[in-house]
Amino acid sequence: NAGVTQTPKFRVLKTGQSMTLLCAQDMNHEYMYWYRQDPGMGLRLIHYSVGEGTTAKGEVPDGYNVSRLKKQNFLLGLESAAPSQTSVYFCASSRRLDETQYFGPGTRLLVL
């Protein structure tokens, strides 16, 4: 099992560009999450999904969109990147909300 994988590992964008971060899990988990981590801020939940075809807002959803067309994939989109979105993005998945969340290795995004 690969667990949770994220692509790309690192990306540089110019302000206004768009991109999609891909998260994939092979554990048949229902729940998937996107977090961002910034220095001194801890992890903050952006969006999450409770199953295929569903999405929900987290703590900091503005400027991001997500989709869960297939159970194993959770996509995070930035329609018009801003420097404030420079961060490290982590994806996680869990079988149930009250069970262990397994994290991917992270994607480092720099918006110039």
Add this chain to the structure above:
Amino acid sequence: EDKVVQSPLSLVVHEGDTVTLNCSYEVTNFRSLLWYKQEKKAPTFLFMLTSSGIEKKSGRLSSILDKKELFSILNITATQTGDSAIYLCAVEALSKGGSEKLVFGKGTKLTVNP
């Protein structure tokens, strides 16, 4: 506004010492409290606590929750250099709309010197 506060923000100890990390929280509709260890990259799950007074233990690590006083502690005994990491506390709660939310503290950076 929901918040999770961890203390201390950083801690430096010697191998063999025992450390206690603190996490206090103020949230509406508390569901659970989670502890994570973050080394170089992604956090790894340590404990989930939902009931007061019941200690969870894994090797040299243990944790307990006090839902009356709204805090949790994470203890590490006989520390080793491999325990050096950032320890994150997160609280799961229900937001106003009834959906789940996970609120993280800023973490405690633990450095264990040989």
